Amino acid sequence: MQKNSRIGRHIVLAFLIFGISLILILGLSLVIALKSSEMHILDVLRHTELKHIQKQGEATRLAGLFYSIYITPLNELSSLPEHVRDLPQGTHEVMYDNQNYRVLVEHIGDMCFTVQINETNIQKREQDFVRVIWSCLIVTLIIALVIGWKLAHKVIQPITLLSNQITTLSKYPKRFLDISEFSDDEIGDLAKVLNHYHHQLQNLLIREKEFACNVSHELRTPVTSISLAAEVLAGRPNLSAKEQEQILRIQRGADEMSELIETFLVLAQIIDESTQYQYSCEMEPIVRKVIEQQRVWLGNKPIEIKFEENGHLKVSAPPGVLSVLVANLVRNAFRFTKRGTVLISLTSDQLTVMDTGIGIDVFAQAQIFKESVKDNLGDADRIKLGLAIVQRICERYDWTISFESTKDQGSRFTVLFNSI
Numbered sequence: 001m002q003k004n005s006r007i008g009r010h011i012v013l014a015f016l017i018f019g020i021s022l023i024l025i026l027g028l029s030l031v032i033a034l035k036s037s038e039m040h041i042l043d044v045l046r047h048t049e050l051k052h053i054q055k056q057g058e059a060t061r062l063a064g065l066f067y068s069i070y071i072t073p074l075n076e077l078s079s080l081p082e083h084v085r086d087l088p089q090g091t092h093e094v095m096y097d098n099q100n101y102r103v104l105v106e107h108i109g110d111m112c113f114t115v116q117i118n119e120t121n122i123q124k125r126e127q128d129f130v131r132v133i134w135s136c137l138i139v140t141l142i143i144a145l146v147i148g149w150k151l152a153h154k155v156i157q158p159i160t161l162l163s164n165q166i167t168t169l170s171k172y173p174k175r176f177l178d179i180s181e182f183s184d185d186e187i188g189d190l191a192k193v194l195n196h197y198h199h200q201l202q203n204l205l206i207r208e209k210e211f212a213c214n215v216s217h218e219l220r221t222p223v224t225s226i227s228l229a230a231e232v233l234a235g236r237p238n239l240s241a242k243e244q245e246q247i248l249r250i251q252r253g254a255d256e257m258s259e260l261i262e263t264f265l266v267l268a269q270i271i272d273e274s275t276q277y278q279y280s281c282e283m284e285p286i287v288r289k290v291i292e293q294q295r296v297w298l299g300n301k302p303i304e305i306k307f308e309e310n311g312h313l314k315v316s317a318p319p320g321v322l323s324v325l326v327a328n329l330v331r332n333a334f335r336f337t338k339r340g341t342v343l344i345s346l347t348s349d350q351l352t353v354m355d356t357g358i359g360i361d362v363f364a365q366a367q368i369f370k371e372s373v374k375d376n377l378g379d380a381d382r383i384k385l386g387l388a389i390v391q392r393i394c395e396r397y398d399w400t401i402s403f404e405s406t407k408d409q410g411s412r413f414t415v416l417f418n419s420i
Contacts, residue, residue, distance in 0.1 A: 007156060015148030019140045027133035034129065070114040077112060084114050158187040162194075169198060173205075212268045219261050227254040252293050256327065259320035266321050267392050281322055283313040283346055290326045291344065297334035304341045311348030315417050317397055325393050328386035329353040329413050340410070354412040360405040368403065390415075 072080055083096035087105045094101045100123055104115040165177050177195040182188035230250040233239075239247070291307060298305075315322060333342045333355040340356030360368060369391040394401045398418060405411035 007152070007159070009152075011152035011155060012145065012148035015144040015151070016141060019144035020137070023133070023137040023140050027130075027137065031126075031130060031133065034126065068116045070112075070116070072112045072114070074107060074110050074112050080112075080114065084116060087114075158182055158185075162187060162191055165191075166194070173202065209268065212265060216261050216265055220258070223254050223257045223261070227251060227258070230254060249296070256293065256323075259323045259327075262318060262320035263324040263389070263393065266318060267389075267396055279316055279318055281315050281317060281319050283315055283322065283326075283351065284309055286319060286322050287326055287344060287346065287351070290323055290330050294327060294330045294334050297331055301337070302339045303334070303337055306341060306343045308343065308345040310345060313346050313348055313351070313417065321393060321397075325390055325415065326351065328390050329415075332386070333357065333411070337410075349417055351415045351417070352412065354410065356410040359407040359409050359411055360403075361407045365403075365405060 070080055070084070077085055081096075083094050083101070084103055084105070087094070087103060089105050089107055092103045092105070094103050098120075100119045102117045102119050106113045161181060162177070165181075169175055169177070176198060177191050179188070179191055179195060182191045230247050234244070234247045234251070287307065291305065295305075329351075330342075330344060330353060333344075333353050337355045337357035342356075343352075343354045345352045345354075369387050391401060393399070394415065400416040401413065402416075403411060403413045
């Protein structure tokens with residue numbers, strides 16, 4: 001809406017600039033033309049009167065409505081009025097007794113011919129004309145402002161309508177643009193194109209959701225079978241410790257696969273978004289369970305595992321999704337730490353996983369949330385970190401993930417939740 005308002009202001013501003021420019025150009029042109037014509041007419045008038053008097057050769061002073069002509073011997077110039085007495089030959093602008101005069105002085109033989117024209121009234125008319133120009137400028141600006149505002153409103157209205165409908169589509173994806181509200185113009189054509197692509201996108205999403213549902217069903221069936229088979233095996237008597245450990249590993253793997261399937265369904269938005277706030281999961285038991293599940297990555301490495309709970313954290317998300325998020329962070333810490341410490345801590349609104357592992361080099365940090373990054377040793381093989389899934393989960397629930405890492409010193413990943 002703010003961008004639309006800027007477009008409207010640009011339209012109004014364009015009309016104002018056009019109106020100002022037009023009036024200034026016309027006004028200045030008229031003033032210059034008027035002044036030039038006035039000077040030309042006055043000069044012609046002075047020369048004409050002067051020639052007429054020279055031919056007549058009578059009277060020493062003639063007076064008209066707005067002009068005076070003096071014919072004086074050169075040796076009697078003192079008899080002339082004070083303001084023209086000492087003027088040399090030529091044309092002069094003189095102000096005397098609050099009156100403006102244009103004076104022509106010519107010496108012919110032993111006579112001085114002086115033609116004086118009173119320009120005061122003419123200049124007053126010029127000032128009146130300039131005032132008219134300014135008045136026209138103000139009126140034109142007002143008219144341009146009104147026309148520009150109305151035109152901007154007319155131009156922006158369909159754009160605003162289209163923007164509002166598109167905003168509604170983001171909240172209700174199954175709806176479509178109401179083409180009937182648009183005229184048969186460029187905006188209407190744009191709305192039709194957007195509607196067409198939205199329809200195609202909806203069909204594509206429906207097909208993807210159907211495919212994801214089918215795949216999840218096909219995956220859940222064997223995972224459930226594996227989990228049930230592991231339970232049956234675990235119920236057998238006289239199992240050795242090694243067999244029990246293997247069965248337990250199978251059960252953990254089946255549970256992780258089930259949680260991963262649930263996470264993919266959430267990311268694909270197959271699960272209804274309204275169910276998100278039906279969950280209220282305690283993070284502490286989930287983190288402890290994940291730590292035990294991922295211990296297989298530690299092997300015999302001299303690593304100290306620390307878990308600190310510095311606040312009570314509850315999160316609105318399915319437990320399977322939270323398990324996948326924590327598991328990816330903890331698994332990476334266990335995998336890429338050869339010795340030292342891995343610290344997992346909880347506060348009232350965030351989860352932090354910190355290790356003293358190999359760290360992440362600067363190049364890899366720039367692409368850390370992609371599907372894979374090159375390892376720090378520069379191998380051509382690519383190490384799947386699973387952080388792309390972590391980032392997508394955070395985006396899905398409007399959480400924030402950040403990290404700090406130094407090569408050969410370790411990494412620190414922090415997830416900031418919208419806690420309950």
